[in-house]
Amino acid sequence: MSLILYLLKRLLYTLPLMAGAIAIIFFLIHAAPGDPVDYLIGEAGASQEVVDRLRAQMGLDRPVIVQFGIYAFEVLAGNLGYSVVSGAPVLTLILERFPATLLLMATQYTLAAIIGITLGVVSARRPNSATDNVITFFSLASFAIPVFWLGQMMILIFGYYLDWFPIQGMTNLRKGYTGFAYVLDVAYHLTLPALTLAIYNVGLVLRLTRSSVIQVTGQDYIKVARAKGLSERTVLFKHALRNALLPVVTVIGVEIPGLIAGAVLAETVFGWPGLGRLTLDAINARDYPLLMGMFLFICLFVILANLVVDLLYAALDPRIRYS
Amino acid sequence: MTSLAIDIRGLRTEFHTHVGIVKSVRGVDMRIGAGEILGLVGESGSGKSVTAHSIMRLLPSIARIMDGAILFEGKDLVASTEKEMREIRGNRISMIFQEPMTSLNPVLRVGPQVAEVLRLHRGMARKEALAFAAELFSRVGIPDAARRLEAYPHEMSGGMRQRVMIAMALACSPKLIIADEPTTALDVTIQAQILELLRDLVANADAALLLITHDLGVVSETADRVAVMYAGQIVEMAPVERFFSTPLHPYSIGLMRSVPRLDEDEQGDRTLYAIGGTVPNLMNLPRGCAFQSRCAHVHERCRIEEPAMRPVADGHEVRCWLHDS
Ligand SMILES: Nc1ncnc2c1ncn2[C@@H]1O[C@H](COP(=O)(O)OP(=O)(O)OP(=O)(O)O)[C@@H](O)[C@H]1O
Ligand code: SF4
Numbered sequence: 191m192s193l194i195l196y197l198l199k200r201l202l203y204t205l206p207l208m209a210g211a212i213a214i215i216f217f218l219i220h221a222a223p224g225d226p227v228d229y230l231i232g233e234a235g236a237s238q239e240v241v242d243r244l245r246a247q248m249g250l251d252r253p254v255i256v257q258f259g260i261y262a263f264e265v266l267a268g269n270l271g272y273s274v275v276s277g278a279p280v281l282t283l284i285l286e287r288f289p290a291t292l293l294l295m296a297t298q299y300t301l302a303a304i305i306g307i308t309l310g311v312v313s314a315r316r317p318n319s320a321t322d323n324v325i326t327f328f329s330l331a332s333f334a335i336p337v338f339w340l341g342q343m344m345i346l347i348f349g350y351y352l353d354w355f356p357i358q359g360m361t362n363l364r365k366g367y368t369g370f371a372y373v374l375d376v377a378y379h380l381t382l383p384a385l386t387l388a389i390y391n392v393g394l395v396l397r398l399t400r401s402s403v404i405q406v407t408g409q410d411y412i413k414v415a416r417a418k419g420l421s422e423r424t425v426l427f428k429h430a431l432r433n434a435l436l437p438v439v440t441v442i443g444v445e446i447p448g449l450i451a452g453a454v455l456a457e458t459v460f461g462w463p464g465l466g467r468l469t470l471d472a473i474n475a476r477d478y479p480l481l482m483g484m485f486l487f488i489c490l491f492v493i494l495a496n497l498v499v500d501l502l503y504a505a506l507d508p509r510i511r512y513s
Numbered sequence: 514m515t516s517l518a519i520d521i522r523g524l525r526t527e528f529h530t531h532v533g534i535v536k537s538v539r540g541v542d543m544r545i546g547a548g549e550i551l552g553l554v555g556e557s558g559s560g561k562s563v564t565a566h567s568i569m570r571l572l573p574s575i576a577r578i579m580d581g582a583i584l585f586e587g588k589d590l591v592a593s594t595e596k597e598m599r600e601i602r603g604n605r606i607s608m609i610f611q612e613p614m615t616s617l618n619p620v621l622r623v624g625p626q627v628a629e630v631l632r633l634h635r636g637m638a639r640k641e642a643l644a645f646a647a648e649l650f651s652r653v654g655i656p657d658a659a660r661r662l663e664a665y666p667h668e669m670s671g672g673m674r675q676r677v678m679i680a681m682a683l684a685c686s687p688k689l690i691i692a693d694e695p696t697t698a699l700d701v702t703i704q705a706q707i708l709e710l711l712r713d714l715v716a717n718a719d720a721a722l723l724l725i726t727h728d729l730g731v732v733s734e735t736a737d738r739v740a741v742m743y744a745g746q747i748v749e750m751a752p753v754e755r756f757f758s759t760p761l762h763p764y765s766i767g768l769m770r771s772v773p774r775l776d777e778d779e780q781g782d783r784t785l786y787a788i789g790g791t792v793p794n795l796m797n798l799p800r801g802c803a804f805q806s807r808c809a810h811v812h813e814r815c816r817i818e819e820p821a822m823r824p825v826a827d828g829h830e831v832r833c834w835l836h837d838s
């Protein structure tokens with residue numbers, strides 16, 4: 191099967207997935223205690239009349255199943271509704287924040303992948319050597335440390351005591367940089383949150399790469415590669431690594447939802463203006479339309495990210511494409 | 514035998530494991546003439562593969578060559594540097610492995626895998642190397658060679674993959690090819706084809722072949738000379754006709770009897786004669802002859818002194834007190 195056909199087939203699979211996601215998200219959120227009206231009127235309270243009017247305005251007085259029908263219909267038409275709190279279109283709110291999150295996630299995961307794979311290979315070259323043990327210790331620590339604590343430590347050390355990096359936000363608003371200076375400014379702000387998340391994620395990639403490389407270097411075709419007279423580096427990077435990366439790629443795909451959870455935490459700690467913060471605010475405000483929009487968006491993102499991972503896998507392993 | 518392709522003298526290879534020292538190769542002397550096919554036979558664990566990997570210097574890190582010399586093209590491979598060995602591997606000495614199904618890298622096309630050797634040792638450019646690989650493919654009988662270069666290993670049968678491995682081994686016209694059980698994993702008809710191919714190619718290329726097998730049938734059809742290995746030592750070495758007509762070592766005789774005779778009629782005795790007992794522990798060998806616990810002719814002297822290789826006829830040597838004169 192060609193790569194294109196494979197892609198089309200996978201895209202087709204996403205439709206029922208998304209339909210299921212819409213239903214589950216809708217009913218889960220409506221089953222959660224609390225109600226946006228309670229949030230809007232606040233502690234002071236309001237007369238039953240006002241409450242009823244608000245509920246009617248938002249359509250909350252109708253049976254849940256009718257609400258669902260309306261919602262599903264609107265979503266299919268591309269309308270995710272309006273935020274209860276700000277009144278802005280949900281899609282606009284999400285798309286406004288998405289680039290910041292995407293930037294943070296892509297940067298940190300690229301970093302984690304590069305560091306993790308490199309250290310994993312170094313570790314696997316001489317299992318149980320001193321180098322391997324140091325790297326193993328580091329990877330286990332990286333697993334065990336909670337992101338928010340690590341983030342605060344990074345802020346304390348590199349932001350506060352050493353004062354190398356900014357502590358909060360994505361840009362220096364006062365300076366109002368443009369052009370290349372703006373890019374540099376964002377990169378400067380990005381360093382600490384991206385590094386924090388990368389350190390957190392590096393452990394998994396590293397452990398997987400290590401065991402996978404060790405497993406692959408025992409294979410016959412590696413013996414053959416050595417018997418060809420290739421240098422150890424060529425054997426490792428040309429013949430072993432591509433095979434060793436297959437399980438790593440699979441797990442990276444499975445880990446994407448966890449990545450988003452980590453991003454939410456890191457965005458909160460570093461005041462990063464992305465979807466994580468938006469989600470947190472929407473939860474606190476019981477902003478149903480925004481919340482549902484967020485979750486749907488995350489679902490779509492996870493599904494598409496998995497698609498990319500599958501394509502990457504197919505590109506790495508010719509056996510997949512033909513089966 | 515005019516000139517020697519390789520001259521191995523007193524090779525000793527040990528594995529230093531955490532439970533003890535495994536003496537896998539215990540003083541092997543072996544010479545292979547240019548263009549000659551030497552069949553190396555012996556039971557599983559007798560040290561055939563370790564001997565081969567010692568020649569290639571491709572031993573795992575726990576293994577060590579303790580003693581001996583491997584003279585090849587004016588160099589002692591035992592004393593050669595890793596860099597010198599890399600220039601020899603795949604170029605002057607190449608190796609064919611047992612498992613064609615797993616010997617090729619599954620994520621790379623077969624053409625470039627063969628071309629890789631040519632680019633490395635012959636400094637050929639990509640295109641040139643691929644064109645040469647196509648030529649090698651047709652030489653080893655892969656039909657539609659130019660198109661097959663593009664195939665991935667999983668798209669080929671075991672027999673075809675072994676042909677690819679042979680093409681790879683032949684690529685740089687090596688002086689010595691080591692084939693470690695090249696047909697064991699293949700079914701019988703394919704086995705015969707591959708052996709015939711190997712024999713023809715080796716003759717044409719004037720390469721020497723060290724053919725490792727535990728199948729005496731393969732040896733009788735392919736080899737010029739036979740070396741029998743037992744517990745890390747060569748116990749008998751002879752030209753192939755001589756070996757099959759007059760095997761001398763009790764172990765060789767046992768091996769010969771354990772081969773099913775296909776030419777015997779159905780009513781005849783087709784049961785396998787198995788040599789009783791098991792291979793001695795290479796970590797803790799008995800004093801004297803290594804075969805004593807399984808030998809029907811064991812006597813006093815066998816338990817005290819270890820026999821040495823003794824010539825008994827032209828090109829025929831044996832390691833046994835029964836033939837020490
Ligand atoms: N990695 C290793 N660690 C410890 N001992 C080993 C190792 N590899 C081989 N040996 C030992 O060396 C001896 C010879 O092994 P070798 O692989 O050469 O046998 P062989 O004659 O090729 O057998 P086979 O017909 O099964 O391939 C065996 O007894 C084995 O226990
Ligand atoms: S030396 Fe003795 S024990 Fe060894 S093979 Fe000869 S007769 Fe048998």
Ligand SMILES: [Mg+2]
Nearest residue numbers: 561562563693
């Ligand atoms: Mg072997």
